[in-house]
Amino acid sequence: MTSTPGTTPAQADQIQPDPSSIPIAISDTLVVARRNLTRLLRVPDSLVFGILQSVMFVLLFSLVFGGAIEVPGGSYVEFLMGGIFVQTVAFSSATTTIAMAEDLQRGIIDRFRSLPMSRGAVLAGRTVSDLGFSAITVAAMAITGLIVGWRTHSSFIEVVAAFALLFLFSYAFLWIGAVIGMSAKSPEVAQTAGLIWLFPLTFLSNAFVPTESMPEWLQPIAEWNPISSVVLAVRTLFGNLPEGYSAGDSFPMQYPIFMSIVWCVVLLAIFIPLGISRYRQAASR
Amino acid sequence: MSAILAEDLVKVYSSRSGEVRALDGVSLEVEKGTVLGLLGPNGAGKTTAVRVLTTLLKPDSGRASVEGMDVVKQAGDVRRAIGLSGQYAAVDEYLTGRENLIMIGRLYHFNSAHAAARAEQLLERFDLTEAADRPSKGYSGGMRRRLDLAGALVAQPPVLFLDEPTTGLDPRSRVDLWDVIAELVRDGTTLLLTTQYLEEADKLADKIAVVDHGKVIARGTSDELKSQVGGERLDLSVGSQDEIAAAAETLEALTGYEPVVEHHTRQLSVPAEGGAQTLIEAIRALDDTDVTVLDVALRRPTLDDVFLAITGKTAADETEEATQS
Numbered sequence: 001m002t003s004t005p006g007t008t009p010a011q012a013d014q015i016q017p018d019p020s021s022i023p024i025a026i027s028d029t030l031v032v033a034r035r036n037l038t039r040l041l042r043v044p045d046s047l048v049f050g051i052l053q054s055v056m057f058v059l060l061f062s063l064v065f066g067g068a069i070e071v072p073g074g075s076y077v078e079f080l081m082g083g084i085f086v087q088t089v090a091f092s093s094a095t096t097t098i099a100m101a102e103d104l105q106r107g108i109i110d111r112f113r114s115l116p117m118s119r120g121a122v123l124a125g126r127t128v129s130d131l132g133f134s135a136i137t138v139a140a141m142a143i144t145g146l147i148v149g150w151r152t153h154s155s156f157i158e159v160v161a162a163f164a165l166l167f168l169f170s171y172a173f174l175w176i177g178a179v180i181g182m183s184a185k186s187p188e189v190a191q192t193a194g195l196i197w198l199f200p201l202t203f204l205s206n207a208f209v210p211t212e213s214m215p216e217w218l219q220p221i222a223e224w225n226p227i228s229s230v231v232l233a234v235r236t237l238f239g240n241l242p243e244g245y246s247a248g249d250s251f252p253m254q255y256p257i258f259m260s261i262v263w264c265v266v267l268l269a270i271f272i273p274l275g276i277s278r279y280r281q282a283a284s285r
Numbered sequence: 286m287s288a289i290l291a292e293d294l295v296k297v298y299s300s301r302s303g304e305v306r307a308l309d310g311v312s313l314e315v316e317k318g319t320v321l322g323l324l325g326p327n328g329a330g331k332t333t334a335v336r337v338l339t340t341l342l343k344p345d346s347g348r349a350s351v352e353g354m355d356v357v358k359q360a361g362d363v364r365r366a367i368g369l370s371g372q373y374a375a376v377d378e379y380l381t382g383r384e385n386l387i388m389i390g391r392l393y394h395f396n397s398a399h400a401a402a403r404a405e406q407l408l409e410r411f412d413l414t415e416a417a418d419r420p421s422k423g424y425s426g427g428m429r430r431r432l433d434l435a436g437a438l439v440a441q442p443p444v445l446f447l448d449e450p451t452t453g454l455d456p457r458s459r460v461d462l463w464d465v466i467a468e469l470v471r472d473g474t475t476l477l478l479t480t481q482y483l484e485e486a487d488k489l490a491d492k493i494a495v496v497d498h499g500k501v502i503a504r505g506t507s508d509e510l511k512s513q514v515g516g517e518r519l520d521l522s523v524g525s526q527d528e529i530a531a532a533a534e535t536l537e538a539l540t541g542y543e544p545v546v547e548h549h550t551r552q553l554s555v556p557a558e559g560g561a562q563t564l565i566e567a568i569r570a571l572d573d574t575d576v577t578v579l580d581v582a583l584r585r586p587t588l589d590d591v592f593l594a595i596t597g598k599t600a601a602d603e604t605e606e607a608t609q610s
Binding site for chain 1: 339361364368369371391436
């Protein structure tokens with residue numbers, strides 16, 4: 001990045017930026033993210049289906065369950081939105097899994113690995129561009145939610161904080177998705193592997209039902225599930241908790257915002273180094 | 286100083302069916318500005334060798350250096366000195382040719398003007414200007430390979446690795462790509478090329494190393510290898526199974542070599558040192574013995590012939606073994 005516009009290729013060869021330096025890592029990440037976004041716009045199917053799926057979830061849950069499930073002192077639609085937001089954002093990590101597995105299979109990762117670029121940039125670029133994708137689906141859900149009657153009952157700053165927390169959570173899960181993608185034997189395997197862990201994780205939580213309705217032995221598991229903390233934190237920040245709602249007595253349910261941040265930081269601290277180490281050893285198939 | 290040096294490289298993969306010694310003590314040396322052809326069947330270890338030399342894979346033991354830099358300890362420096370174009374054209378199919386090259390330039394940390402200028406140069410050089418702004422998904426196989434090769438050349442690396450650059454291409458595109466590669470070599474680039482085709486190694490390489498089961502089993506110039514095989518070969522097929530024995534006897538008497546016989550296709554193959562003269566004499570002699578000759582051809586030796594001469598097995602047998610193990 002230090003060369004001037006007039007440099008000839010021969011001169012540029014002598015410039016040897018350190019690929020482990022922060023500015024180079026950021027620049028490489030942006031180059032990779034831009035490549036991914038260009039792809040996304042050129043093949044908009046996944047974008048279109050991502051938006052449709054989010055809209056469909058909100059409509060189905062609110063119209064089908066909305067009338068059947070009564071939430072004392074609140075509305076089910078409002079209660080639900082936090083859960084749908086978190087679930088959809090969690091599931092979008094599967095897209096990352098598949099994309100990584102495809103790049104690996106097509107030899108693109110080999111090409112990147114043979115370049116003198118930052119070792120973390122391919123994964124960082126992938127997760128950053130997929131966070132953009134995630135933001136679009138969140139926007140689609142929010143708009144659909146507003147149409148079917150979802151409202152926030154908190155300050156502007158709290159609403160912003162809720163979305164910020166959603167994106168932090170999304171980013172942590174995208175790294176999990178990336179690590180699974182780097183470990184899958186083929187894109188076909190990645191398709192399943194990217195999704196399967198998400199079902200128990202999202203359903204064993206307070207996303208759709210209060211944990212109190214679960215068998216007693218299951219309650220602590222659900223309450224210590226990171227998804228539950230994030231869902232509860234988002235609901236709290238949106239002001240969408242019904243009056244007198246009891247989330248549970250466990251520590252994560254008492255301090256959901258704090259625990260959400262802790263969970264995200266812990267996940268990132270595990271999965272970023274794991275992903276980079278996978279990338280270093282990656283071999284194309 | 287040699288541009289590429291490998292000493293006793295070993296890489297073992299463990300799989301469910303046991304250990305595969307992908308590299309079993311490979312040593313190579315490529316002098317600056319020359320071309321080494323790594324010739325061998327599928328599964329011989331060619332790609333593994335390239336992956337080690339291009340820093341993508343760490344060897345279990347042994348040492349290797351590129352331009353004097355250790356591929357493990359100075360991997361980052363090595364990456365700045367090499368270009369790699371793999372077996373499967375690693376271009377992003379949804380990006381245009383130009384976008385692919387600019388992206389690579391940016392990842393070499395060229396500024397955007399420089400990356401764009403370099404992309405333009407390469408597109409022109411590889412005859413891709415017209416297709417430059419179309420997604421590479423629509424390119425022909427040959428165009429994709431050229432784009433991939435262009436990607437390897439973005440930073441004008443002094444050392445280039447091409448892993449089976451023409452596998453899967455039609456003959457016309459293959460010859461075109463050979464011309465492009467030959468031109469690069471004329472400019473002084475050091476090249477390590479892997480191939481399954483003797484003809485390709487013959488055309489492009491100064492020296493050839495034949496690899497099999499992770500070992501270099503022969504090395505030398507193309508002429509040296511060919512003299513082991515015995516120059517051109519005469520292939521013929523006879524009318525019926527009963528005639529094979531008589532035909533084999535006649536050919537052996539004529540050439541002094543025992544023909545290779547494939548019974549189910551009724552084909553015989555024998556070195557023809559006298560070229561066309563041997564062909565004429567063989568047909569005459571077979572005609573005298575009343576053997577029906579269905580098809581006859583004089584051809585240049587292939588990888589199979591080299592393998593047969595060195596190992597007593599055909600490369601196809603080797604490939605089969607490799608895929609079974």
